[in-house]
Amino acid sequence: MFAARQTFNLFQKRAFSASASQASKVTVLGAAGGIGQPLSLLLKLNPRVSELSLYDIRGGPGVAADLSHINANSTVTGYEPNTEGLHAALKGSEIVLIPAGVPRKPGMTRDDLFNTNASIVRDLAKAVAEASPEAKILVISNPVNSTVPIVSEVFKARGVYNPKRLFGVTTLDVVRASRFISQVQGTDPSAEKVPVVGGHSGVTIVPLLSQSGHASLAGEARDALVNRIQFGGDEVVKAKDGAGSATLSMAMAGARFAESLLRAAQGEKGVIEPTFVDSPLYKDQGIDFFASRVELGANGVEQIHSVGEINEYEQKLLDACLVDLKKNIQKGVDFVKANP
Numbered sequence: 001m002f003a004a005r006q007t008f009n010l011f012q013k014r015a016f017s018a019s020a021s022q023a024s025k026v027t028v029l030g031a032a033g034g035i036g037q038p039l040s041l042l043l044k045l046n047p048r049v050s051e052l053s054l055y056d057i058r059g060g061p062g063v064a065a066d067l068s069h070i071n072a073n074s075t076v077t078g079y080e081p082n083t084e085g086l087h088a089a090l091k092g093s094e095i096v097l098i099p100a101g102v103p104r105k106p107g108m109t110r111d112d113l114f115n116t117n118a119s120i121v122r123d124l125a126k127a128v129a130e131a132s133p134e135a136k137i138l139v140i141s142n143p144v145n146s147t148v149p150i151v152s153e154v155f156k157a158r159g160v161y162n163p164k165r166l167f168g169v170t171t172l173d174v175v176r177a178s179r180f181i182s183q184v185q186g187t188d189p190s191a192e193k194v195p196v197v198g199g200h201s202g203v204t205i206v207p208l209l210s211q212s213g214h215a216s217l218a219g220e221a222r223d224a225l226v227n228r229i230q231f232g233g234d235e236v237v238k239a240k241d242g243a244g245s246a247t248l249s250m251a252m253a254g255a256r257f258a259e260s261l262l263r264a265a266q267g268e269k270g271v272i273e274p275t276f277v278d279s280p281l282y283k284d285q286g287i288d289f290f291a292s293r294v295e296l297g298a299n300g301v302e303q304i305h306s307v308g309e310i311n312e313y314e315q316k317l318l319d320a321c322l323v324d325l326k327k328n329i330q331k332g333v334d335f336v337k338a339n340p
């Protein structure tokens with residue numbers, strides 16, 4: 001309750017400092033879903049957002065009508081589920097978040113979602129490329145390791161690809177890592193900073209505990225923590241028992257990433273978030289996308305940080321990550337080539 005009030009007060013304070021010149025249209029594609037609804041709510045509460053635009057194949061206008069009664073300054077519009085509605089939702093957007101697609105059921109990996117979500121993301125990417133090619137695109141739909149390359153291929157084919165503006169949202173891995181390490185170490189989770197690099201599924205999620213301030217964690221305790229960070233999403237899928245995957249924590253993570261981008265766009269320096277981007281770090285190994293700490297700026301990616309110094313244990317995790325990541329990325333690229 002206290003934390004909630006603090007967050008609200010923070011938003012209110014910022015409301016007075018956000019000027020009209022910083023007007024930002026933010027669009028959510030998949031806005032009526034498990035993630036889409038709480039994500040849209042958090043964006044409605046963010047005074048940096050001046051125009052919130054909601055699209056879904058079902059229920060967008062209903063969610064928009066509901067949120068539009070909240071006494072925050074931004075306008076909220078829900079669009080009809082057709083091509084015109086989609087293009088109107090996107091036109092002039094600074095940020096487009098994509099949580100459209102199906103979530104996991106117990107026993108599924110994120111890759112099992114590929115067949116359904118690949119075409120959803122490809123088609124939405126086509127619309128973004130046409131209606132708002134300048135927008136920063138935040139891909140939440142899984143498998144992120146493949147859906148981000150899908151968006152890049154669609155943009156490349158249309159000659160509008162800007163690698164600085166495409167992001168796979170891996171923030172939830174970082175949020176989970178902070179929470180889980182605090183439970184082991186008895187610390188304040190909001191003060192924890194654990195870099196998580198690689199990708200966003202299973203062994204491609206590589207937490208760098210040696211850079212976390214808890215470098216001394218070792219043995220079984222470390223192994224269990226790393227495993228929990230890599231497979232934490234499964235805990236939620238199992239507990240929801242067929243009703244989906246993480247939605248509320250994911251909404252928080254997505255809203256945090258969007259807020260970081262808006263802060264950077266509005267001139268703040270030194271805004272850093274780990275995110276899955278077109279990255280030079282492992283291109284020599286044929287891996288075009290990689291998540292690491294990225295400094296954000298007015299145009300999106302400002303500077304990509306390397307993984308830094310890692311220990312032998314983390315190097316092994318990274319080696320395993322790179323093998324899977326390469327296949328996941330290739331799968332996305334091949335999909336668009338075969339199904340343009």
Ligand SMILES: NC(=O)c1ccc[n+]([C@@H]2O[C@H](COP(=O)([O-])OP(=O)(O)OC[C@H]3O[C@@H](n4cnc5c(N)ncnc54)[C@H](O)[C@@H]3O)[C@@H](O)[C@H]2O)c1
Pocket residue numbers: 029030031032033034035036055056057058099100101102103104113117120124139140141142143144169170171172173200244245246247250
């Ligand atoms: N990146 C992450 O860390 C992370 C975390 C959790 C979930 N996810 C992923 O996010 C996605 C959404 O999860 P959810 O729980 O919100 O699912 P959900 O089924 O509750 O919601 C998905 C929404 O997308 C909509 N949709 C489907 N096709 C669409 C299209 N073509 N255009 C617009 N909207 C469309 C659906 O109508 C639905 O409202 C899943 O792929 C899930 O795996 C990612």
